[in-house]
Amino acid sequence: MDKGRERMAAAAAAAAAAAAAAQCRSPRCAAERRGFRRELDSWRHRLMHCVLRVF
Secondary structure, three states: OHHHHHHHHHHHHHHHHHHHHOOOOOHHHHHHHHHHHHHHHHHHHHHHHHHHHHO
């Protein structure tokens, strides 16, 4: 009986992960994702410049 519960829990976790990975298709969400990626890229470049100055 425990193995059945484990399988059900694993299936539920996989379904939840798939639902979380699904992206919203609205233009507002897409714009927000682009802005977030740009911000991450800018921080990445700043970090690279700071690290390269040390060496």
